[in-house]
Amino acid sequence: MATFPEARRWPGSEWLKNHPRLLERAYAFSEQAVRAAWPLLQRISPQASRRLIFWLEKPAKKVIFNCQMCGQCILHSTGMTCPMNCPKNLRNGPCGGVRANGHCEVIPEIACVWTQAWRRDAQMAHYAGEIQLLQPPVNRTLQQTSSWANMLDGVDNQTPPGWQQ
Numbered sequence: 001m002a003t004f005p006e007a008r009r010w011p012g013s014e015w016l017k018n019h020p021r022l023l024e025r026a027y028a029f030s031e032q033a034v035r036a037a038w039p040l041l042q043r044i045s046p047q048a049s050r051r052l053i054f055w056l057e058k059p060a061k062k063v064i065f066n067c068q069m070c071g072q073c074i075l076h077s078t079g080m081t082c083p084m085n086c087p088k089n090l091r092n093g094p095c096g097g098v099r100a101n102g103h104c105e106v107i108p109e110i111a112c113v114w115t116q117a118w119r120r121d122a123q124m125a126h127y128a129g130e131i132q133l134l135q136p137p138v139n140r141t142l143q144q145t146s147s148w149a150n151m152l153d154g155v156d157n158q159t160p161p162g163w164q165q
């Protein structure tokens with residue numbers, strides 16, 4: 001099912017997303033932190049550690065990226081712009097329907113998520129150019145799970161049956 005950007009968002013999120021270098025540093029720091037903590041958390045309780053990391057990830061990414069908890073985060077490959085905010089949920093974009101003013105063909109009031117993603121990708125220091133990588137279809141069975149936990153468990157590399165890269 002298509003997801004749509006929320007009308008009311010934290011006003012600072014646009015400013016932050018337009019500074020993707022700050023966000024990629026924060027991403028690198030969070031990745032290191034969760035990787036360091038994960039083995040200990042797993043020893044204590046695998047179930048509880050998944051729940052804990054889900055509740056850390058969900059509000060933080062919701063407020064900044066309007067994250068839809070797809071469970072397979074590719075933010076650093078999309079200019080730190082969440083692709084699941086595209087009404088078509090494209091994982092590679094933009095589609096052919098972008099309007100001449102750079103807005104979405106489905107919701108004309110909003111800028112195309114993918115034109116923003118391409119612009120921001122070019123501004124990144126470390127991950128610039130990753131937007132050119134072909135992304136597999138999103139695995140819907142991971143919806144509403146933690147992409148951080150899925151990354152640490154290696155589950156986020158799973159693709160729908162039949163997909164070959």
Ligand code: SF4
Nearest residue numbers: 067068069070073082
């Ligand atoms: S986890 Fe999925 S929905 Fe959330 S920010 Fe990353 S790509 Fe977007």
